[in-house]
Amino acid sequence: MKKLSKAILSIQPSAEFVLRGTSYSDIEWHSDNPPTEQEVMDALVALDALEYQDKRAAEYPSVVDQLDLLYHGGYDTWKQSIKAIKDKYPKGQTMSTLVTTVLIEATKEQQQQIEEIKAESKN
Numbered sequence: 001m002k003k004l005s006k007a008i009l010s011i012q013p014s015a016e017f018v019l020r021g022t023s024y025s026d027i028e029w030h031s032d033n034p035p036t037e038q039e040v041m042d043a044l045v046a047l048d049a050l051e052y053q054d055k056r057a058a059e060y061p062s063v064v065d066q067l068d069l070l071y072h073g074g075y076d077t078w079k080q081s082i083k084a085i086k087d088k089y090p091k092g093q094t095m096s097t098l099v100t101t102v103l104i105e106a107t108k109e110q111q112q113q114i115e116e117i118k119a120e121s122k123n
Helices: 002-011 037-049 051-059 063-088 095-122
Strands: 017-019 027-029
Touching: 002 017, 002 037, 037 051, 051 063
Parallel strands: none
Antiparallel strands: 017 027
16 A cells, blocks of 8 residues: 555645545545546556666665775675675666566467457458
8 A cells, every 4th residue: 555655746746635445445544636547557657667776775884894895895796785785686677667568468369369260260
């Protein structure tokens, strides 16, 4: 629910609403011109695409610890510690990306099946 609220507020920071569940239909709007379901879904996808940033930020050592690592371990040691976190949370590896890819492939397969049915019906 927190993610849905964040998506709504990213579109309309002054939006007034009550979220009574986990989907768009569970939103009780208290403001004029609420965002459409598609706008909210698009915002959720955009937030998912940036989720790696939050995960990385939570795991990076503090600036003080990073400077200490640079001083005592050198640049290569510091770089390895940061790279390990970047590798753990790569860009673009989100559930939304995966779901979108699966849906695109399913749509292509359905389109191919439609074309085959059309071709068969012409014969």
